[in-house]
Amino acid sequence: NAGVTQTPKFQVLKTGQSMTLQCAQDMNHNSMYWYRQDPGMGLRLIYYSASEGTTDKGEVPNGYNVSRLNKREFSLRLESAAPSQTSVYFCASSGTPPGLGTRIGDNEQFFGPGTRLTVL
Amino acid sequence: AQSVTQLGSHVSVSEGALVLLRCNYSSSVPPYLFWYVQYPNQGLQLLLKYTTGATLVKGINGFEAEFKKSETSFHLTKPSAHMSDAAEYFCAVTSGLGGNQFYFGTGTSLTVIP
Numbered sequence: 001n002a003g004v005t006q007t008p009k010f011q012v013l014k015t016g017q018s019m020t021l022q023c024a025q026d027m028n029h030n031s032m033y034w035y036r037q038d039p040g041m042g043l044r045l046i047y048y049s050a051s052e053g054t055t056d057k058g059e060v061p062n063g064y065n066v067s068r069l070n071k072r073e074f075s076l077r078l079e080s081a082a083p084s085q086t087s088v089y090f091c092a093s094s095g096t097p098p099g100l101g102t103r104i105g106d107n108e109q110f111f112g113p114g115t116r117l118t119v120l
Numbered sequence: 121a122q123s124v125t126q127l128g129s130h131v132s133v134s135e136g137a138l139v140l141l142r143c144n145y146s147s148s149v150p151p152y153l154f155w156y157v158q159y160p161n162q163g164l165q166l167l168l169k170y171t172t173g174a175t176l177v178k179g180i181n182g183f184e185a186e187f188k189k190s191e192t193s194f195h196l197t198k199p200s201a202h203m204s205d206a207a208e209y210f211c212a213v214t215s216g217l218g219g220n221q222f223y224f225g226t227g228t229s230l231t232v233i234p
Contacts, residue, residue: 004163031220040226042227043224048221108169109222111164
């Protein structure tokens, strides 16, 4: 199992350019997440997808869009990159089944290796 | 609402000394608690987790943490620091509801002095 994979590993953009960060998991997980990590701020949730076909905003969604392409893949798109979006981006997945009405928080999130994005 | 506070953004210990990284949480429902470790230029790796049952949980690399409900704490400890423990450590909380959203602390950078 590769776990959670992300592409690209590094990217440099100019202000106003667009790009899509790709994420895939091979653990048959239902839930997937996109975070950004900035110094002194920990990880902040951008968007998440509790199950295939659903997406929801997290703490810092402005300037981003997501697509849950299928159960395996969850992409993050920057339509018009800004310097404030310079960050390290992590994708994660967890196996929490959707809509059961039970508390299944013992499924930890598994993280990809990250994408380091610089916007000039 | 849930949140996590990690006291001390930087902690330094001597090799062989006790490691203590502090985490306090806020949760309106019984929490699930996690500690993750991040080595330079890598993703996050699970160290240990508390879900239900025994309040003292053991993780990888000799780390352990104790869930104390009365103190709303989940501090991470290791009896004897090793050079390889130098990394960033994150505490996280979830209720398991709402898509299993995790709420992370701002992290503690651990330096081990030889």
